[in-house]
Amino acid sequence: MWSINFVYRGCNVDIEIGERVTLWDITIEVTPLDGVELIEPFGARKLKLAKVEELDEIQAALVEEIQMAIDHRLVEPHRI
Numbered sequence: 001m002w003s004i005n006f007v008y009r010g011c012n013v014d015i016e017i018g019e020r021v022t023l024w025d026i027t028i029e030v031t032p033l034d035g036v037e038l039i040e041p042f043g044a045r046k047l048k049l050a051k052v053e054e055l056d057e058i059q060a061a062l063v064e065e066i067q068m069a070i071d072h073r074l075v076e077p078h079r080i
Contacts, residue, residue, distance in 0.1 A: 001016060001017065001018045001019075002016070002017045002055065002059075003015065003017075004017075004059060004062070004063065007033070008066070008067050009034060009036075009067075009070055009071070009074055010032060010033050010035065010036035010074075011030050011032050011033065011067055011070050011074075012030070012031045012033060012037075012061075013028070013029070013030050013036055014027075014028070014029045014030075014031075014058075015027070015028050015029075015037045015059075015062055015063075015066075017058070020051075021051075022050065022051055023048050023049065023050060024047075024048070024049045024050075024051060024055070024058060025046075025047075025048055026046065026047040026048070026049065026058075026062070027044060027045070027047075028042075028044070028046075028047070028062070028066065029042070029044050029045075030042040030055070030066065030069075030070065031077065032044050033070070035072070037074075037075040038070075038073040038074060038075065039072075039074075039075055039076060040071045040073050042056075042069070042073075044064050048063075064065075
């Protein structure tokens with residue numbers, strides 16, 4: 001099993017990728033840190049992807065998609 005853990009714009013991101021013969025089992029959890037507010041919470045997401053792409057490509061795509069999702073759900077503080 002592979003794990004990717006990082007913080008992006010005040011959200012802790014944990015991705016776990018398990019391997020089966022023909023599938024990648026993916027679990028994604030995004031947790032906002034104190035003081036960060038999301039328009040809609042993420043909760044845990046589970047995906048099953050066919051093994052048609054290499055692990056490196058899947059990891060890069062997942063990180064990019066999660067970062068875009070956080071950007072769209074992040075509540076920006078009002079600036080005066």
